[in-house]
Amino acid sequence: MSSASQASDLASFLAPTARPVKRKDIPVATLKQWLRDMMLIREFEIRCMQAYQDKKIGGFCHVYIGQEAVAVGCVAAIEPKDPLVTAYRDHGHALARGMAPKYCMAEMFGRIGGCAKGKGGSMHMFDRANNLFGGHGIVGAQTPLGAGLAFATKYEDEVINRGKSNRVTLCFLGDGALNQGALHEAMNLAGLMDLPVIFIVENNGYSMGTAIERGTTRADRIISKAAGYGIEGVEMYGMDVVQVYDAMKDLADRCRATSRPAFVDMRTYRYKGHSMSDPRKYRTREEEEQYEAHDPIGRLEKQLRSTNQLTDAEFESMGDAIREEVRECVAWADASPVPGIEELYHDVYVERWGPYTGTSLPSMLREMQ
Ligand SMILES: Cc1ncc(C[n+]2csc(CCOP(=O)(O)OP(=O)(O)O)c2C)c(N)n1
Numbered sequence: 001m002s003s004a005s006q007a008s009d010l011a012s013f014l015a016p017t018a019r020p021v022k023r024k025d026i027p028v029a030t031l032k033q034w035l036r037d038m039m040l041i042r043e044f045e046i047r048c049m050q051a052y053q054d055k056k057i058g059g060f061c062h063v064y065i066g067q068e069a070v071a072v073g074c075v076a077a078i079e080p081k082d083p084l085v086t087a088y089r090d091h092g093h094a095l096a097r098g099m100a101p102k103y104c105m106a107e108m109f110g111r112i113g114g115c116a117k118g119k120g121g122s123m124h125m126f127d128r129a130n131n132l133f134g135g136h137g138i139v140g141a142q143t144p145l146g147a148g149l150a151f152a153t154k155y156e157d158e159v160i161n162r163g164k165s166n167r168v169t170l171c172f173l174g175d176g177a178l179n180q181g182a183l184h185e186a187m188n189l190a191g192l193m194d195l196p197v198i199f200i201v202e203n204n205g206y207s208m209g210t211a212i213e214r215g216t217t218r219a220d221r222i223i224s225k226a227a228g229y230g231i232e233g234v235e236m237y238g239m240d241v242v243q244v245y246d247a248m249k250d251l252a253d254r255c256r257a258t259s260r261p262a263f264v265d266m267r268t269y270r271y272k273g274h275s276m277s278d279p280r281k282y283r284t285r286e287e288e289e290q291y292e293a294h295d296p297i298g299r300l301e302k303q304l305r306s307t308n309q310l311t312d313a314e315f316e317s318m319g320d321a322i323r324e325e326v327r328e329c330v331a332w333a334d335a336s337p338v339p340g341i342e343e344l345y346h347d348v349y350v351e352r353w354g355p356y357t358g359t360s361l362p363s364m365l366r367e368m369q
Pocket residue numbers: 089137138139140173174175176177204206207208274
């Protein structure tokens with residue numbers, strides 16, 4: 001099965017999406033920050049896997065290891081005011097978006113200090129202050145929310161603030177969500193209503209254990225699905241943070257300026273199993289090793305070293321500081337109390353929110369014309 005999968009051949013799955021980087025002037029300090037951000041996500045998740053084995057973390061746990069360049073590069077390409085929504089493999093997005101790692105770790109531990117007071121867990125990282133509208137556990141369920149967020153920003157910017165729509169929403173999904181009806185309804189509305197949302201498929205070649213071409217038509221060119229809704233599609237190389245940033249910056253700027261949606265086939269790879277209990281029998285070790293040789297952290301580290309912009313000592317102290325920071329997070333999370341039973345009744349239902357109460361969708365659409 002694995003020998004037939006698209007992802008089994010790195011050269012045909014990834015290489016055609018690699019592009020020369022247009023921006024040659026990215027400051028070294030920024031590149032080092034991206035390196036640090038990706039290293040933090042990886043160390044955070046390595047500690048999560050240990051804590052899961054130690055039964056400190058319950059429920060499901062899906063790690064993002066291998067895909068770090070996607071979240072870091074995409075977040076770097078947008079502004080803090082732009083909303084972001086994602087699926088359940090969400091720790092990387094939360095950290096890249098700026099959530100303090102200790103709140104993320106306490107959420108993993110199911111403790112009151114967590115970003116959702118320990119009631120969401122690994123798959124539900126929310127951070128309103130950083131415009132992160134969650135990780136979501138139902139495959140594809142975040143895609144109508146992505147369209148809705150884009151609608152809300154457009155309505156606020158144009159109707160309430162009487163200006164020009166100037167926010168773009170990033171809506172991440174996995175390749176396993178490609179055939180969910182919700183995505184197609186969301187894309188249809190986004191195309192029809194000119195919603196500034198970018199659907200980013202983190203295409204790691206597999207759903208739980210199903211290779212993409214076993215469940216998806218035109219798996220080699222999924223952007224053709226967006227074309228059916230009049231939505232621009234772009235294929236991107238997701239293993240290089242600089243390429244992700246460079247390509248996403250152009251697309252996000254275009255989407256912001258035109259208020260049109262877009263769709264990205266972001267080729268990437270997850271090194272670990274689908275969740276903590278996946279023995280990865282559907283693919284070979286050789287296949288995994290091909291991708292590990294293209295590791296996004298190793299790539300950027302090598303690039304910075306080869307141009308003498310990163311010394312051994314600096315890289316080592318970066319790693320030490322990150323390991324220490326994550327160790328402290330684990331201690332902080334472990335010391336945070338378990339939520340009390342009364343928490344069952346808090347934060348469950350919001351009766352009124354924002355300026356929309358009492359306004360119907362048809363009247364809002366008329367106001368936006
Ligand atoms: C509607 C729905 N169906 C099935 C599941 C069970 N399920 C959880 S993850 C998953 C696979 C999703 O794969 P993909 O979207 O490629 O994301 P990845 O795990 O690769 O990040 C499935 C089928 C679910 N959570 N929701």
